[in-house]
Amino acid sequence: MAKTRDARPPGAPPALGDLYHLLVDSPWPRLLGIIATLFLIVNALFAFAYLAGGDGIENARPGSFIDAFFFSVQTMGTIGYGRLAPGTVWSNLLVTVEVITGVLGLAMVTGLVFAKFSRPTARVVFSQRAVVTPHDGVPSLMFRMANARGNRIVEARVRAVLARDETTAEGETMRRFHDLALVRDRNPLFALTWTAIHPITATSPLFGATPEGLAAMGAEVVASLVGIDETVSQTIHARHTYAAADLAWGARLRDILRRLPDGRRQVDYARFHDVEPTAER
Known part of the structure; x- marks a missing residue:
């Protein structure tokens, strides 16, 4: 008789439906890799969004994805060195959305890291x-x-x-x-x-x-x-x-x-x- 151990029963929610426990159960290298990958992907998407609005970043090279990407990183991390700044309504709207995204993302990552550190484990x-x-x-x-x-x-x-x-x-x-x-x-x-x-x-x-x-x-x-x-x-x-x-x-x-x-x-x-x-x- 074939065993179905670890198989999901019919009608069960997908694994991503319980994303929190999936991430908490992940080993540290995998969790950190997922966080870093998502961070890069989200910043890349915002960089494309900035470029789609034209040259809306002051002091950035026209059409430069690299400048748009690092401006996105600085915005999401609320760093603000002062050299790159939003210069149009479109870029300011994106900055608003990105800051909210960054704050929420930081809160969720902090919660995950704290949950893993505080989780009692037996050896x-x-x-x-x-x-x-x-x-x-x-x-x-x-x-x-x-x-x-x-x-x-x-x-x-x-x-x-x-x-x-x-x-x-x-x-x-x-x-x-x-x-x-x-x-x-x-x-x-x-x-x-x-x-x-x-x-x-x-x-x-x-x-x-x-x-x-x-x-x-x-x-x-x-x-x-x-x-x-x-x-x-x-x-x-x-x-x-x-x-x-x-x-x-x-x-x-x-x-x-x-x-x-x-x-x-x-x-x-x-x-x-x-x-x-x-x-x-």
């Missing part, structure tokens, strides 16, 4: 693979997380959900979600690492599952973490998805804690994503 790293291995004598699904920041996340909560395609009694295929109960789903102080463990007992949605069966159902394990950033006192969240191919059966997460000569423990993040076969006993 939580999830292990690239989850493992299915015995834990305390019970087969368990395990994955781990690490707080990549130097601060702490308080009142952290983690949740794991199994998503898979199932067929109803009427023969309809549906995407269903099943909560995976964790041994410990809350952490009052998440500073370094945290291993989430789901025992695969008779009541688990993964009971009796096989790698082939999960792959055939398009199964995914969605892990999400929510907590409060201790530095800014704001709620942050992080999410990671494990496809069926990301589950390592009969393997364990490699140990990453080691004890220093002075007795302190250190986390070896270089082995954070490593898994190794479960030792036969």
